[in-house]
Amino acid sequence: MSTKVAIQGVKGSFHEEAAYKYFGEAIETVECESFKKTCELLKQGKVDYVVMAIENSIAGSLIPNYALLRDYRFPIVGEVYLHIKLHLMALPGVSLQDIKFIQSHPIALQQCNDYLEENPQFKVTEAEDTAASAQRVSELQLKDTAAIAPQLAAKLYGLEILERRIETNKKNYTRFLILTDKPEEKVKAKVNKASISFQTGNGVGSLSTVLRCFAEQNINLSKIQSMPVLGKRNEYDFYVDVEWKDQADYDAAIRQVLKHTNNFNIMGEYVKNEKV
CATH class of the missing domain: 3.30.70.260 (ACT domain)
Structure with a gap:
């Protein structure tokens, strides 16, 4: 039986990428629309772990998630840092000249501000998640729309990357915490x-x-x-x-x-x- 890990957002998101980086890919990720939902699933015993973003090197601390740590009191058993790399992606065969609209999560859009300012011809719209914007382009076959999302989303939803690494700051990291409600054996010699x-x-x-x-x-x-x-x-x-x-x-x-x-x-x- 595979380990179940709750992630905020849809498959292909940075949270799923962080989960794979920490646990390996032999896990089952469970999509959640909010961080609170991930905690509820763990509380109900429907997942084994939660992967939760807690701070970003540019945006700072995710204060609402500190409130969740306080309220649910799940033990922190690990952490993982993820290098945030943002790419512009669209349906196969679509060129940059075909694109009229760009969509992504508000923070991702903010982190690509220089690229967007250099390309004012694109109309920018906000989405609830980076990977969800890629999923929408794929499912609705939007030939005039590109998404800003992780490479994992392009692979998962069959999109082609038009522009790589369009984030303004190339040294952008997010720290994720690994939470569980099950006691784990600690090797004191390694804990630091x-x-x-x-x-x-x-x-x-x-x-x-x-x-x-x-x-x-x-x-x-x-x-x-x-x-x-x-x-x-x-x-x-x-x-x-x-x-x-x-x-x-x-x-x-x-x-x-x-x-x-x-x-x-x-x-x-x-x-x-x-x-x-």
């Missing part, structure tokens, strides 16, 4: 990254005291994100990602941090994934 959440007091220097605990134990703080605590004025949840080389240093840092925080939660300990 953790995602943690906590609250601090409102006193002067309360957050810096916590961060100093990590620094004093040689723990690298690779990400920090704050979100307001629901219904409480001037109170925040802090989400941090930390990395370490020596497990003992990490364990010592956690013991110190516990003394200075409230509602402390280790959201997941896993193996750091490099940008490749």
Whole structure:
């Protein structure tokens, strides 16, 4: 029985590409129209894992997804970085001169802004997903429309790439988290990254005291994100990602941090994934 992985968007999307990169292609991806739906399927036991985008090197953090992490409290068991490469694709036999319309997800369109400004002859329309725009061109046989989507979508929906790598920034990465509701065996010798959440007091220097605990134990703080605590004025949840080389240093840092925080939660300990 194959592993079922919930993805936001349709097949051929960056989420499916990230799922294949992490798990290999011997999996079954389950399409979901929203990130909340992916979490619901995991909660109901209909999938084994969720692949969830959490930050982009250009657009920044996906704040609504931090809210889902808070609400569902699924363990984070891994991460994967995906190099975002966007291509212009159309039906086989269609040339660039035939194209009148271009469609894609709003963020993808924004990331291709330079190309679109250089080609004002195209009328741009927004779609709910990059891969869904490719799927629409294919299913409706739109000979005057091109989609901006990943290469995987072109392959899946039988489209030809007219222009490659039209994204403005060629060093664009998205980080995805791997979530599950099933306990996994951890090889402590390999685990070297953790995602943690906590609250601090409102006193002067309360957050810096916590961060100093990590620094004093040689723990690298690779990400920090704050979100307001629901219904409480001037109170925040802090989400941090930390990395370490020596497990003992990490364990010592956690013991110190516990003394200075409230509602402390280790959201997941896993193996750091490099940008490749």
